[in-house]
Amino acid sequence: MQQSSNASLESDAAPCSFARRTRFLHGADLVTAAPPVAELDEVRAGSRLRHALLAREAAIIVAVYVVYSVIRNHAPNRVATANAHARDVLSIEKSLGIDIEHAINHFFVQHTAIVTVANYMYATLFLPSAIFVLLWMWFRAPRLYVVQRTVLLVMTMMALVSYWVFPAAPPRLLPGGGYVDTVVAFGTWGKTAADAAANTGHTVSNAYAAMPSMHFGWALWCGLAFFQATAVRWQRVLAIAFPTATLLVIIATGNHFVLDAVAGAATYGIAYAAVRVVLRLSVRQEVVEERDVPVAA
Numbered sequence: 001m002q003q004s005s006n007a008s009l010e011s012d013a014a015p016c017s018f019a020r021r022t023r024f025l026h027g028a029d030l031v032t033a034a035p036p037v038a039e040l041d042e043v044r045a046g047s048r049l050r051h052a053l054l055a056r057e058a059a060i061i062v063a064v065y066v067v068y069s070v071i072r073n074h075a076p077n078r079v080a081t082a083n084a085h086a087r088d089v090l091s092i093e094k095s096l097g098i099d100i101e102h103a104i105n106h107f108f109v110q111h112t113a114i115v116t117v118a119n120y121m122y123a124t125l126f127l128p129s130a131i132f133v134l135l136w137m138w139f140r141a142p143r144l145y146v147v148q149r150t151v152l153l154v155m156t157m158m159a160l161v162s163y164w165v166f167p168a169a170p171p172r173l174l175p176g177g178g179y180v181d182t183v184v185a186f187g188t189w190g191k192t193a194a195d196a197a198a199n200t201g202h203t204v205s206n207a208y209a210a211m212p213s214m215h216f217g218w219a220l221w222c223g224l225a226f227f228q229a230t231a232v233r234w235q236r237v238l239a240i241a242f243p244t245a246t247l248l249v250i251i252a253t254g255n256h257f258v259l260d261a262v263a264g265a266a267t268y269g270i271a272y273a274a275v276r277v278v279l280r281l282s283v284r285q286e287v288v289e290e291r292d293v294p295v296a297a
Helices: 002-013 037-073 079-096 101-109 112-124 126-140 142-165 182-186 191-200 214-229 233-252 258-292
Strands: none
Touching: 037 126, 037 142, 079 258, 101 112, 101 182, 101 233, 112 126, 112 182, 112 233, 126 142, 126 214, 142 214, 142 258, 214 233, 214 258, 233 258
């Protein structure tokens, strides 16, 4: 009877997963059994594969961002054309009654603390926010990752085409526009770059690549992707607040017109729709190919 009881306990103590613990009938802990070698090898292989995939994704995103920055910043320096396009944009806004940039820009100029925060938000959150959302989806919502990462890359490439075809000046550089360049005016980080951009249009960033606004396009992507990737209420509120705040910032600092932001949102929408269509077609093709595979008799 004792042997049968011991055999039963030994059987119960056999590990079926990492660090499984069992107990004697009287409550004393058994020593945790070491996981099987095969299970350890499988876990290690899975971990190495995941790290390799993450490294590959990081390399792709960095490469695309570098290419984007280089091409964007070396778009033809057509200042007169960019100014003409900016005036066309402003004219359309006036006809629609949405030319709110001047009022918002001058309101912020009267509040040094607020405009300084806006300057730093514009200068620093563009890339880190996208990286944060990508990492969040990679670890927390992997099913969303591939679609949203592809959308981000496609919309970024779409914007590059626009920068070459349709150079546009930001409000702060539009001659006679009456907008205040808040970075130059308040001497915050980036003053040197902004001053140089006012003269040449080329420094750290191409100042005449304002249409579409990828500051808003990327912020919108961050907000919508993060909203999908979480069910926590306060996180979803943050997901909505971030692109909303970004929209206000890009207008308040004189960096974009409202229609630049609309174009950024449209770029996101077109990219998202295109990626979804391509993925659906690829899935259907895979299903058709599976059906066409002959079944052995």
